[in-house]
Amino acid sequence: MAEPILEVRNLVKHYPLTQGVLFKKQIGAVKAVDGISFELHKGETLGIVGESGCGKSTLAKVLMNLERATAGEVLFKGEDISKLSGAALKAVRRNIQMVFQDPYTSLNPRMTVGDIIGEPFEIHPEVAPKGDRRKAVQDLLDVVGLNPEYINRYPHQFSGGQRQRIGIARGLALKPEIIICDEPVSALDVSVQAQVINLLEQLQGEFDLSYMFIAHDLSIVRHISDRVGVMYLGKMVEIGSDEQIYEHATHPYTQALLSAVPVPDPTGREGRERIILSGDIPSPANPPSGCRFRTRCWKAEERCSTELPLLAVPSLEGPAAHESACHFAAEREVEQSAA
Amino acid sequence: MPDLIEKTADVPAQGATEPKPEKPRSLGSDAWHDLRRRPIFVISALLILLLIVIAVAPSLFTSVDPRAGDLRNHFLTKPNYGHFFQPDWFGYDGQGRSIYARVLYGARASVVVGICVTLGTTILGGIIGMFAGYFGGWADAVLSRITDVFFGIPLLLGALVILNAFSTRTVWSVVFAMTALGWTQMARVMRGAVITVKQQDYVTAAKALGAGTGRIMLKHILPNALAPVIVVATIALGGYIALEATLSFLGIGLQDPTISWGIDINSAQKVIREAPFALFFPAGMLSITVLAFIMLGDAVRDALDPKLR
Numbered sequence: 001m002a003e004p005i006l007e008v009r010n011l012v013k014h015y016p017l018t019q020g021v022l023f024k025k026q027i028g029a030v031k032a033v034d035g036i037s038f039e040l041h042k043g044e045t046l047g048i049v050g051e052s053g054c055g056k057s058t059l060a061k062v063l064m065n066l067e068r069a070t071a072g073e074v075l076f077k078g079e080d081i082s083k084l085s086g087a088a089l090k091a092v093r094r095n096i097q098m099v100f101q102d103p104y105t106s107l108n109p110r111m112t113v114g115d116i117i118g119e120p121f122e123i124h125p126e127v128a129p130k131g132d133r134r135k136a137v138q139d140l141l142d143v144v145g146l147n148p149e150y151i152n153r154y155p156h157q158f159s160g161g162q163r164q165r166i167g168i169a170r171g172l173a174l175k176p177e178i179i180i181c182d183e184p185v186s187a188l189d190v191s192v193q194a195q196v197i198n199l200l201e202q203l204q205g206e207f208d209l210s211y212m213f214i215a216h217d218l219s220i221v222r223h224i225s226d227r228v229g230v231m232y233l234g235k236m237v238e239i240g241s242d243e244q245i246y247e248h249a250t251h252p253y254t255q256a257l258l259s260a261v262p263v264p265d266p267t268g269r270e271g272r273e274r275i276i277l278s279g280d281i282p283s284p285a286n287p288p289s290g291c292r293f294r295t296r297c298w299k300a301e302e303r304c305s306t307e308l309p310l311l312a313v314p315s316l317e318g319p320a321a322h323e324s325a326c327h328f329a330a331e332r333e334v335e336q337s338a339a
Numbered sequence: 340m341p342d343l344i345e346k347t348a349d350v351p352a353q354g355a356t357e358p359k360p361e362k363p364r365s366l367g368s369d370a371w372h373d374l375r376r377r378p379i380f381v382i383s384a385l386l387i388l389l390l391i392v393i394a395v396a397p398s399l400f401t402s403v404d405p406r407a408g409d410l411r412n413h414f415l416t417k418p419n420y421g422h423f424f425q426p427d428w429f430g431y432d433g434q435g436r437s438i439y440a441r442v443l444y445g446a447r448a449s450v451v452v453g454i455c456v457t458l459g460t461t462i463l464g465g466i467i468g469m470f471a472g473y474f475g476g477w478a479d480a481v482l483s484r485i486t487d488v489f490f491g492i493p494l495l496l497g498a499l500v501i502l503n504a505f506s507t508r509t510v511w512s513v514v515f516a517m518t519a520l521g522w523t524q525m526a527r528v529m530r531g532a533v534i535t536v537k538q539q540d541y542v543t544a545a546k547a548l549g550a551g552t553g554r555i556m557l558k559h560i561l562p563n564a565l566a567p568v569i570v571v572a573t574i575a576l577g578g579y580i581a582l583e584a585t586l587s588f589l590g591i592g593l594q595d596p597t598i599s600w601g602i603d604i605n606s607a608q609k610v611i612r613e614a615p616f617a618l619f620f621p622a623g624m625l626s627i628t629v630l631a632f633i634m635l636g637d638a639v640r641d642a643l644d645p646k647l648r
Contacts, residue, residue: 106540
C-alpha cells in the first residue's frame with residue numbers, strides 16, 4: 001500500500017464544561033474525541049462510521065484545524081499540522097479541504113457561484129493568476145458536471161445535488177490532496193446521492209485524491225471506501241478493509257451496527273438475526289470506565305470495566321485479523337452459520 | 340458513470356426550476372422584485388420620496404419665507420382651505436407666519452435628524468454588535484454589558500441631560516445626543532444576527548479555506564446579518580423623527596431660528612382652542628412621516644425574511 005499521507009496519533013478533543021459566570025471553573029469535559037489513531041494512505045478512501053454523537057464530525061473539524069486538538073498529533077506527510085497557525089496553517093489548508101453535509105447552509109446565499117468557487121483563489125492568489133480565475137472557475141464547474149454558464153447564478157437557484165456539486169468544486173479549487181467529506185450525501189435524495197458518490201469516485205481517479213468519508217449510511221460507506229473505521233463514543237473501535245469490517249467484524253459494536261442495516265431482500269431477511277442493543281449511548285462527558293461499549297455489550301465481563309481494550313490485531317485467523325478494540329474480539333457465530 | 344453526470348448537468352438547462360432563461364437574481368433583487376408589488380411599500384415609499392423632495396427643496400412648493408411674520412395675519416385668521424398651495428392654505432400661526440410654509444420647511448430638520456441618527460446608530464451599533472457577536476467570550480461580555488448600561492438610560496431623559504450641556508443646540512447636537520443613546524438597539528440586533536450567521540457552514544467553509552477575520556466578517560457575515568438590522572433601522576427612523584419632535588416640543592431639542600414640527604406643535608398647544616389648525620398641520624405631518632417609515636419597515640421586513648415567503 002502507498003505511504004500514509006495523513007497520520008493521526010492519539011488525537012484528543014475535549015470540550016471543557018464550566019460553571020460560574022465570571023470566574024469559570026472547569027467541572028469536567030465532554031470527551032468528543034478521545035485518543036484516536038489511524039492512517040490515511042495516498043489515493044485511498046477511508047470511511048468513518050458510527051452513530052450520531054460519536055465524534056465523527058468533531059474528528060473532521062479537528063483534522064481541518066477548525067477546532068484545536070486538546071492533545072495528540074495530526075501528521076500531514078510527516079509534519080505535525082495540529083499546532084500550526086498563521087501563514088503555515090494557511091499553506092497547509094491548501095492540501096486538506098472539506099465537503100460539508102448540508103448543501104443548503106454551506107454556500108453563502110449572497111454570493112454568486114463564481115464568487116463562491118473563486119473565493120479559494122482570492123484567499124490563495126498564488127494558485128491561479130488573476131486573469132485566469134474566471135476560466136479556472138468555469139473549468140471547475142465543468143469538472144463537477146455543472147454548466148459553466150451558471151457562473152453568475154446564486155445558490156438558491158440550484159437543487160440540493162447541484163449545490164453539493166458547487167461545494168465539491170470549491171473544495172477542489174486549491175487542488176488539495178485530501179478531501180474530508182463530512183456526510184456529503186446524507187442531506188440529499190437517494191437518487192442524487194448516487195450521482196454525487198459517483199462524481200466523488202470519478203474525481204478521485206482524476207485528481208489522485210485521498211478521501212476521508214464520514215457517514216452513517218453503512219452501505220454508501222462500503223461502496224466508496226477502501227478501508228473503514230468504526231467509531232463509538234469518541235474512540236475508534238475497529239478499523240480494517242471494507243471486507244474485513246463488513247464480512248468479518250470482530251468488535252461487538254460493529255456487529256450490532258451491521259445487523260441493523262436494512263436488507264432489501266425479504267428472503268435473506270429471515271435468515272439473519274438482529275442484535276438489539278439495550279440502553280442509550282452513554283454521555284461523552286461521563287463515559288464508562290474501561291471499555292466504552294461495555295454498558296451495552298452482551299460479552300461484557302469484569303475485565304471490561306477495569307481494563308481499556310486497545311486497538312490491536314487480535315490473534316485470529318484470516319481476514320478477522322485486523323485492528324479491533326475488544327478483549328473478546330471474535331467473528332460472530334450466527335453470521336457464519338447463516339452464510 | 341459519465342452519462343449520469345451529463346444528465347444532471349442537462350436538467351437545469353431544460354428548465355426544471357425556471358421555465359425561461361432569466362437574468363440571475365440575488366436575494367436583494369428578489370426582495371426588490373417582491374417589494375414593488377406591495378401596495379403598502381409603494382404608498383410609503385412615495386410618501387417618503389415626497390417628504391425628501393420637500394426637505395431638500397421646500398421652495399419648490401411655496402414662495403413664502405417661513406420666518407417672515409406679519410402680525411396682520413394673526414393666528415385667528417382661519418385657514419383658507421380653498422387656496423391650494425397658497426400661503427394662507429393652512430392659516431397663520433401666532434406670529435403671523437404661514438403654517439403651510441412652516442410645515443414644508445420643518446420637514447428638513449426631521450428628515451436630517453431621522454436619517455443621520457439612523458445612520459449613526461446603525462454604524463456605531465452595527466460595529467459594536469459585530470465585534471461582540473463574532474468574537475464572543477470576553478469581548479462579548481464587556482461589549483454587551485456596556486450596551487446594557489447605555490440601554491438602561493431612558494432615551495428621553497438621557498437626551499435631556501446631554502442637550503442641556505450644549506449652550507446653542509443645532510441639528511447636529513440633537514443628532515449627537517440621540518446617536519449616543521440610541522445605538523444599543525442596533526448593537527443587540529446585530530449581535531444576535533451575527534451569532535446566527537457565524538454558525539453557518541459557509542462561514543466554516545471560508546475558515547477551512549484559510550480566509551482571514553476581515554474577509555469572513557465583510558464578505559460572509561455582514562451581508563447575511565444585515566437584513567434584520569435594515570428592518571429595525573427603517574422602523575426606528577420613524578421613532579427618531581418623533582423623538583426629535585418630542586425634544587423640540589419640550590424646548591430642549593432644536594431652537595428657534597431652526598424650523599421644526601416639534602417647536603411649532605409646542606407653540607400651537609397654547610392656543611389650541613382658538614386655533615386648532617395651528618397644531619393639527621405640523622402634528623399631522625409628523626404622524627404621516629412616522630407612519631410612512633414604520634410601514635416601509637414592515638414591508639421591507641416581509642420582503643427580506645425568506646421564512647415568510
